[in-house]
Amino acid sequence: MTETTTPILPCRTLPPVLGFYAALGFETTFEQRSPNPYAVVARGGIELHFFGMKRYDPARSYSTCHIATDDVDALYAAFRAGLKESYGKVPSRGLPRIGPVKDMPCGTRQFLVSDPGGNCLRIGQRTGGDLRHPPAPRERFARVLQSATLLADSRQDPETAARILDRALAADGAGAAEGAAGRGTVPAQRPTPVQLLRLLVLRGDLARRLGAPEREAALLKRASADGLTADEREAVRDDLARPAELRE
Secondary structure, three states: OOOOOOOEEEEOOHHHHHHHHHHOOOEEEEEEOOOOOEEEEEEOOEEEEEEEOOOOOHHHOOOEEEEEOOOHHHHHHHHHHHHHHHHOOOOOOOOOEEOOOEEOOOOEEEEEEEOOOOOEEEEEEEOOOOOOOOOOOOOHHHHHHHHHHHHHHHOOOHHHHHHHHHHHHHHHHHHHHHHHHOOOOOOOOOOOHHHHHHHHHHHHHHHHHOOOHHHHHHHHHHOOOOOOOHHHHHHOHHHHHHHHHHHO
16 A cells, blocks of 8 residues: 655645746646635645635644655755846745755754745654654753744744843853953853854844844854864754855
8 A cells, every 4th residue: 555645735825836946946737716615736756735714824833744855955946046147136034935954953954945935844854763752852052042943943932942042142141241250169161162152143043934024133243163173063054054044
């Protein structure tokens, strides 16, 4: 026996959704406008179905679909190139939008795409390990990064993620000031250079999503790879690429 699962996703109207997927390289293989709006798009082994609902609110959508691939970076690059060609830019906030590609704690490398209908495509590649989310790290800033990343990308809650990161970055600034003044007998805990880079880039990304371009620019300006070893630069390659993606 062979079974196939096909997601059927909602949207308010079909044209903007079909145009968006055309930009991603999908072909519309079926379209029905009446009596009930319905359409099918396909790209390689991916097939998605859509139905129209006049009173549907894309901003309040919880529709999600997971797409497994064996080359997530190639698909990410192709999607970004198609969006830039069709939209004149790569949308990173509002609807539609595409998020960053990154390694997740659960053993996948993934990125998220939200279409004009508010449907979220979670596109990922297994990188090994257990698919269950691992326990929170014991070290403070590693725990902050894991929690903020999950909130921002998996739960689509950038506001809470931003508050968590702001507290961590404020503590880092306080620790630096305390160290400079020589107060206290126990050094304040501060992030490593790699952690600080990741904190700043993720917070800058969230500033973009939350519509704060000046804050975004200030945060990304502080994100520097100066002093990192070659191995550390490799470990943060996605973070180093993200500011250029946001400028694009």
